[in-house]
Amino acid sequence: MRKWRMAAALGLAMAGVPVMARAQTAAPQAPALTITRYDEDWSVLADPAARTGRWTDALKYIPLGDDIYLTTGTEVRLRNEDYRNNLWGGAPAPDDSYLWLRAMPYADLHAGNVRAFVQPIIAYAEGVSPAAGPVDETRVDLLQGFAEATLPLGGDSVSLRAGRQMLSLGTERLVGTRYGPNVPLAFDGERMIVKTGIAEISLFSVRPVQPGMNSFDDEQSREKALWGAYATLPDLWPGIGLDIYYLGYRNRDATYGTRTGREQRHSFGLRSFGDIDNRHWNIEGVVQTGQFDGGPIFAWTLGTEVGQRFPDAPLFPDATLRFNIVSGDTNAHDDRLGTFNALFPKGKYFGELSPVGPYNIISLNPHVALDLGNDFTAGIGGMLYWRYARADGIYDVPGNLVRSPGNASSRFIGKEIELTLDWQATPELDLSTSVSAFAPGGFIRETGTARTIGMLGLEANFRF
Numbered sequence: 001m002r003k004w005r006m007a008a009a010l011g012l013a014m015a016g017v018p019v020m021a022r023a024q025t026a027a028p029q030a031p032a033l034t035i036t037r038y039d040e041d042w043s044v045l046a047d048p049a050a051r052t053g054r055w056t057d058a059l060k061y062i063p064l065g066d067d068i069y070l071t072t073g074t075e076v077r078l079r080n081e082d083y084r085n086n087l088w089g090g091a092p093a094p095d096d097s098y099l100w101l102r103a104m105p106y107a108d109l110h111a112g113n114v115r116a117f118v119q120p121i122i123a124y125a126e127g128v129s130p131a132a133g134p135v136d137e138t139r140v141d142l143l144q145g146f147a148e149a150t151l152p153l154g155g156d157s158v159s160l161r162a163g164r165q166m167l168s169l170g171t172e173r174l175v176g177t178r179y180g181p182n183v184p185l186a187f188d189g190e191r192m193i194v195k196t197g198i199a200e201i202s203l204f205s206v207r208p209v210q211p212g213m214n215s216f217d218d219e220q221s222r223e224k225a226l227w228g229a230y231a232t233l234p235d236l237w238p239g240i241g242l243d244i245y246y247l248g249y250r251n252r253d254a255t256y257g258t259r260t261g262r263e264q265r266h267s268f269g270l271r272s273f274g275d276i277d278n279r280h281w282n283i284e285g286v287v288q289t290g291q292f293d294g295g296p297i298f299a300w301t302l303g304t305e306v307g308q309r310f311p312d313a314p315l316f317p318d319a320t321l322r323f324n325i326v327s328g329d330t331n332a333h334d335d336r337l338g339t340f341n342a343l344f345p346k347g348k349y350f351g352e353l354s355p356v357g358p359y360n361i362i363s364l365n366p367h368v369a370l371d372l373g374n375d376f377t378a379g380i381g382g383m384l385y386w387r388y389a390r391a392d393g394i395y396d397v398p399g400n401l402v403r404s405p406g407n408a409s410s411r412f413i414g415k416e417i418e419l420t421l422d423w424q425a426t427p428e429l430d431l432s433t434s435v436s437a438f439a440p441g442g443f444i445r446e447t448g449t450a451r452t453i454g455m456l457g458l459e460a461n462f463r464f
Helices: 002-015 442-447
Strands: 062-065 068-073 075-084 096-103 106-111 114-126 139-153 156-165 187-196 199-210 224-237 240-256 259-276 279-292 295-309 318-326 361-373 376-386 401-403 412-424 429-440 453-463
Touching: 240 279, 401 442, 412 442
Parallel strands: none
Antiparallel strands: 062 068, 068 106, 075 096, 075 453, 096 114, 106 114, 114 139, 139 156, 156 187, 187 199, 199 224, 224 240, 240 259, 259 279, 279 295, 295 318, 318 361, 361 376, 376 412, 412 429, 429 453
């Protein structure tokens, strides 16, 4: 209850708007497909004039009685990933090629102001070396399953949700769905969603779900817990939005370098985003405090993304420059920890495939997206990576240490280039591929094997 009171007070204060403020209404329209699926509101199809005539309309809105309807859908994804010289040749299986298959059907039942959402997952892997892990394969299990009640307050509302659910906060720098790997991330717990005026405030207290390798053996973590308040104001000014949040995190069995102990962190974040006159941006800063193994924590990150679209140029290019600084531990011999913890970040953090994650790193990433026509899009990007602190190593996206600092003096980790191609073959079927190479820098050469990594991803995703 202390966590809930703290989160509620912070959330309402951060929003900066009265709870009973009235939101402007907009004309209803069919929703875009989402990753979490539960945010899609298909009640607009109750009006026959709003239907598109596609075969999916009959499955997105199934009337069952007065003010009762059912929404159904699914995702079936087949993905192949191929690595050569994984982890610069230092991985247990440097050359690996495997196949992921998953299916995620769902049913969303609405009865007045009450709903029940259920989404099982069927996830299998073939060929993972040296062995498949829980993010590769969970067989048959429950990915999401929750009940929700909504209390309308004029033009505002309060929703109470309890059960298993995926969380996607902001751009998923700290809390995401882990959508890229085969088994997404879900949480068990409670969530309150307050929609008031121009603000949406999410208050939650949850534990991450740990997938098992067999059917129906997923269970919530006993070591990790997450709570907090996340307020978003998407239309603070025309074309400009703002997020402000607090996240509390506990891990009873955390490891950093050679130290293992209890970790408790408090993350305070601010994000500005917008899109005006073909210019777009996303800038986010986070400061972390707390304790690890009896010593203090002070860590931080700053992520910037600025872009410009050129609608009158051939192929309608969209040029984006991303620059990230993520703190590391500057002194491995004291009890103070400076390594930033990205908590539960999105699976594709620096691109489609990358061996490094957002810990103790400085990265520069120019990228250009192109519209090739006929529902084809392409992208080309480059990444440069340096260590923030020489006393700290480098980590993968989940936060596992992949190279210790040793006695290396170089900060430069390496450079990567990535090419992507995507074809929206039908409204439901998307086919995509990515090819990338990561050439090692001075730090990798000073600390072990240093071969160029080759990475290939092929994916077919059917979703409605």
